Amino acid sequence: MTHPPRILLGVTSDMSLTLMRGFPEYLRDEGWDVHVVSAPGPALSALGTVPGIATHAVAMVRQPSPLQDLRSLIAWHRLLRQVRPNVISVGTPKAALLGGIAGFLAKVPRRIYILRGLRLETCSGMQRRMLAALERISMGVAHDVVSVSESLSRRVVEYGLVSAAKVRVLGHGSSNGVDVEAFTRDSFAPGKIASLAESLGIVAEVPVIGFVGRLSADKGLTVLSEARALLTQRGVDHQLLVVGGLDEGEDGSLIEAIRFSGRQMIATGHVHDTRPYFQLMDIFCLPTYREGFPNVVLESAASGVPAVTTDATGAVDSVVTEITGLIVAVGSATELADALERLIADESLRSRMGEAARIRVTAQFDRADVWDRLNTYYVESLHS
Numbered sequence: 001m002t003h004p005p006r007i008l009l010g011v012t013s014d015m016s017l018t019l020m021r022g023f024p025e026y027l028r029d030e031g032w033d034v035h036v037v038s039a040p041g042p043a044l045s046a047l048g049t050v051p052g053i054a055t056h057a058v059a060m061v062r063q064p065s066p067l068q069d070l071r072s073l074i075a076w077h078r079l080l081r082q083v084r085p086n087v088i089s090v091g092t093p094k095a096a097l098l099g100g101i102a103g104f105l106a107k108v109p110r111r112i113y114i115l116r117g118l119r120l121e122t123c124s125g126m127q128r129r130m131l132a133a134l135e136r137i138s139m140g141v142a143h144d145v146v147s148v149s150e151s152l153s154r155r156v157v158e159y160g161l162v163s164a165a166k167v168r169v170l171g172h173g174s175s176n177g178v179d180v181e182a183f184t185r186d187s188f189a190p191g192k193i194a195s196l197a198e199s200l201g202i203v204a205e206v207p208v209i210g211f212v213g214r215l216s217a218d219k220g221l222t223v224l225s226e227a228r229a230l231l232t233q234r235g236v237d238h239q240l241l242v243v244g245g246l247d248e249g250e251d252g253s254l255i256e257a258i259r260f261s262g263r264q265m266i267a268t269g270h271v272h273d274t275r276p277y278f279q280l281m282d283i284f285c286l287p288t289y290r291e292g293f294p295n296v297v298l299e300s301a302a303s304g305v306p307a308v309t310t311d312a313t314g315a316v317d318s319v320v321t322e323i324t325g326l327i328v329a330v331g332s333a334t335e336l337a338d339a340l341e342r343l344i345a346d347e348s349l350r351s352r353m354g355e356a357a358r359i360r361v362t363a364q365f366d367r368a369d370v371w372d373r374l375n376t377y378y379v380e381s382l383h384s
Contacts, residue, residue: 014041177370220287
């Protein structure tokens with residue numbers, strides 16, 4: 001009897017399982033024996049109840065911790081010797097490092113690093129050099145590095161972290177694509193969006209700028225605060241809707257900085273389902289300093305909402321400037337305010353860009369197509 005090929009997918013935190021939501025089940029249905037690894041947590045426990053998906057908890061921490069990291073590496077190696085996957089596909093820095101080294105030691109036949117971003121881009125000095133060294137190890141023990149965007153693949157080569165021959169982008173990029181139909185207004189029950197707007201206190205006829213994501217300095221919230229102050233000085237009326245919880249290590253000062261510039265900010269905290277919130281936005285804003293490929297921009301596009309983002313690595317791939325949205329320089333509050341003001345003032349431009357964004361995301365980033373490309377790549381890797 002022929003056994004199905006076995007694949008092990010790994011991320012550091014169980015919260016990062018959202019980066020591949022639905023994908024383990026898709027691989028199962030395509031005939032893989034699927035195993036998933038992360039640090040213990042409710043998301044991993046929930047995935048463990050899904051038929052045909054085997055889950056394994058390995059304690060890992062995001063920050064460097066030599067003793068804990070050694071324990072985690074031993075646990076990874078023990079697990080791989082037990083599971084014996086044909087393919088290991090790891091992403092997020094710590095899982096890529098520990099899982100990759102353990103896979104190398106356990107002689108896993110195909111080791112793949114899914115590169116979703118470079119934390120070192122917003123670091124300096126000794127910390128940046130250390131992170132670069134760790135990335136070189138992670139990429140060195142992998143057979144292939146699959147980058148989620150073209151600009152990210154160029155950046156890792158420019159930094160000397162990996163050779164150009166070893167890194168690739170599948171299709172147009174993206175780590176998990178987007179379920180386009182799930183973000184259309186027609187997918188919600190009648191009255192749901194209006195009821196949500198009323199519960200949040202959103203004022204009709206005043207344009208809404210939206211942000212969705214983890215609240216961290218890397219996402220450019222300080223720049224958004226400065227841009228919002230400029231809009232207020234110019235008399236540009238707007239509302240700001242912020243959807244997401246504070247990132248690990250943040251103290252809330254980022255939120256306080258933008259709370260009282262102009263109309264009081266509407267902050268939801270973490271929400272389980274962000275889809276209806278995009279329907280409340282006229283403009284999506286991601287003033288980020290670094291990305292891999294921001295899924296939230298794809299989600300805003302699927303919702304028919306134009307985006308303003310930066311020319312940061314990864315973010316620059318998510319918008320076709322002047323067609324699906326606008327791109328501004330990283331860290332420039334003035335450029336960000338100018339772009340937001342332009343879209344606030346021109347409803348027809350917002351409409352055209354939003355429609356173009358939806359057409360693009362449907363053609364290039366539909367989740368089924370992204371999954372199919374990655375599955376095809378995994379199957380081909382079995383014979384490499």
